[in-house]
Amino acid sequence: MEKGLLTSEAIHLLRSLIREPSVVGAEDAFFRVLRRELEEYPISVKRYHGLLVAQGNKPDSIYLSAHLDRNGLLCTGPNEFQYAAFIAGNRGELDGDSISEQFMEQIANRFHGQRVQAHSPYTGTYLGQGKINQSYVCPRRRNLIFELDGLGFLQPGTPVSFLDRLKLEDGNLSAQLDNVVCVALIIHLFRLGFQGTALFAAGEEAGRSWRYLAEWFQRFDISTNQVLVLDTSPFPVEAAGAQQVVLRWRDAQGEFCKDTTKFVRDGADRLGISYCFKDEYIRALNATREKPLSLGRTELGRLINATGGQVSGTTLQLPTSSYHTAAETASVDSFDSMLRLLCHLSNVPVGS
Template sequence: MIGDDVDRVLTKLQQLVAVPSVVGYEGPLMRHLARELHTAGLDVTSTEGGVVGNGARGGRVVISAHADRHGLICTAPGTFTYAAHVLPAIRGVANSHRHAFAETVCTRFGDEEVRAYDPRTGNTVADGRVDHMAVCGIDDLGIEVPVKGLDAILTATPVAFQGKVVQEGQHVQAQLDNVLGVAMALVLVEGGFDGTVVFTAEEEIGASWRYLNHELLRHVQAPDTLIVLDTSPFDDTEAVDVGAVVLRWRDETARFSVPTVSRLIQISQSHDIPVVVKDRLIERLNEERRFNGRDELPLGRTELGRLVRGTAEFVNGATLQVPTTMYHTNAETTSVTAIANAMRVLRDATD
C-alpha cells in the first residue's frame, strides 16, 4: 500500500507541476483540483480562496494544503517582480524588502526557464528565461527579477517557473512547495478519505488561513482533527535521507493542538519513523547561537499558526511536513522515504 502511495504521489506531482499556480493567480490549478475532487466523489465547492471537497465526515476530519507557488508578475513592459512581494504592495499590506533577499531570489532562480500564462486558462502566452547574468533590483513594489524573452507580454500577466519533476535514485526534485502536499491529499482522497479537503490560495503572502477559516466556520464547530500539509526546509540532507516527518508544537504565532500533535508523534513512533520537532530543533540551535553571540533563528510562521491566532484558538490542529532542501527553488528536494513515511502517518491519522 505505502509503495503504491508513493508511486501515485509522484504521478500526481508530475501532473500538478505542469499546471501554473503563481501566488495570486492560482485559478488554473484550482480548477484542475476541483475536477480531481469531483471525480473522486466528493461534494466540491470552489471559493474565492480555493477549492473544498466534502465527504461523509465533512467538517469533522479536515486536511488542508496550500496550492500556490512562487513566481513572477509582469508589473510593467519588460519588468518582472517577485509575486510574493508585489501582491502585498499592490494591496497596501506592509512588506519589507532587503537587498540580501533580492540576491537570494536571483540565486534561487538564475537561468530557470519560465512561461507567461493566461490566468484564466493556464495556457502559455510566451516562454522566457531568468537572466542569471543580470542583477536583481528593488523598487517600491518589491524584487525585480530580470527575464529574457518576455518583452511583449502584457502588464499583470503571471509568469510561472517551468514545471518539472526529476527523480535521481531516492531523491525527488521539483518546485515542491506545496504541490507535494496537494498531491498527498489527492492520493488520500482517491484511497477513500471521506472527510474535508481544503486547497487554499495565497499562502505565500500569508492570506490562506482566512480562506481555510471561512470553510471551517461553515460547519459551525471546530473539526475534531485538522492536519495542514506542507514542506519544511533544512540546510542539510539528514532529515530528508532518513525519511523523517516534521512536526511542530508551535510556530512564531501560536501553539498547536497537543492531542493532535501527540497522536502524530505516537503514530510515527509505532512505525519507527524518525520525527523532527522543528520548533524544538530551532530552540536547541538558538541556545548554541546565543552562546556564540550569533543572531537567533526565527521559529517560522505557518498557515496553521496564523489560523490559530486569527480564531483566538477556536480552531487548532497540527502540521505534517515533509523535509526538503533547496527550499523555494525549482530543485527543492526530498526523498521517496520521506514521502512514504508522511503518507503512512497521514493515513493512520485520518482513519
C-alpha cells in the same frame, strides 16, 4: 496494495500536477485542474473564494489543509518582473518575521538560467517561454527583481511560472514541490477512500490563505482541534535527511493543539517513522547563532489567532532542501512516510 505501488501512483499524480501553473495570485486555472481531479470520486466538491473544499461522508473526522499556490513572477511593467508573493499589494504582510523574507537574500542568486513560462491569469493559456538572466533584491522595493529574455511583450499582471518538471533521481524527488506535493498526497488519499474534509487554499505564499480558511470555518460555525495543515519544511541539504517527517509544537505566533500534535507524534511512533519538531530544531540552532532564525509564521498559527482558538490543530511537513526554488528536493522515503502516516491518521486502511 503494496507500499511501493502506493507511493509510485502518488508520484505519478504529482508529476502530472507539477506541470500545471499555479502562481500565487493567479491560481484560478489550477483550481479547475484540481476540481476535475477530485470530481472523479464520490465526494462533495465545492469552490469558495480562495478555497476549494472536498468532503467525504465523515467530514468532521479530520480536516486536512494544503495550499495550492506556488512561487513565481509577476509582470509589473514593461519587461519588468517581480517575485509574485511580495508585490506591493502584500506589503502590509511583510514585517521581517517570515521565513520567506529571511530567505530572500539567500535565494536571490538561485534563479540564473531558470526557464520560465507565461500564461494568462484566469484560463492558464500558454503565452510563451523565457529565461531568467539575473535576479537581485531591490532595497527600495524590498523585493526580488528579475531580468528575463524572451517575455518582453507581456502586459502587467501576467503571471510567469517556473518551467517545472518532476525529477526522480537517487531516491529523491526534485521540482518546485511547495506545495503541490501535499495537494497530490491529499488527492491520492481520496483515491484510497479518505472520508474527511480537505481544504485547498490560495494565497499562502502571500500570507493570505488563513483568511479563506477562517472564513469557511466561521461560515458553518465549526469549532474543531482536528485541523492538520500539510506543507514542506526547509532544511540545509545535510540536515533534510535526518528525519522522515517534521512536526511542530508551535510557531512564532503561539502554541498549536498539544493533543493533536501528540496524536500525530504517536502515529509516527507506531509506524516507525522518524521525526523532529521544527520549533525545537530552530531553538537549538539559534543557541549557536548571533542572529536568530524565526520560528516562522504559519498558516495554522494565523488561523488559530483569527478564530480565537476555536479552530486549531497541528502541522505535518515534508522535510526538503533548496526551498523556494524549482529544485526543491525531498526523499522518496519521506514522501512515502508522509503518505503512510496520513493514511494511519485518517483511518484509510491502505498503508497503515
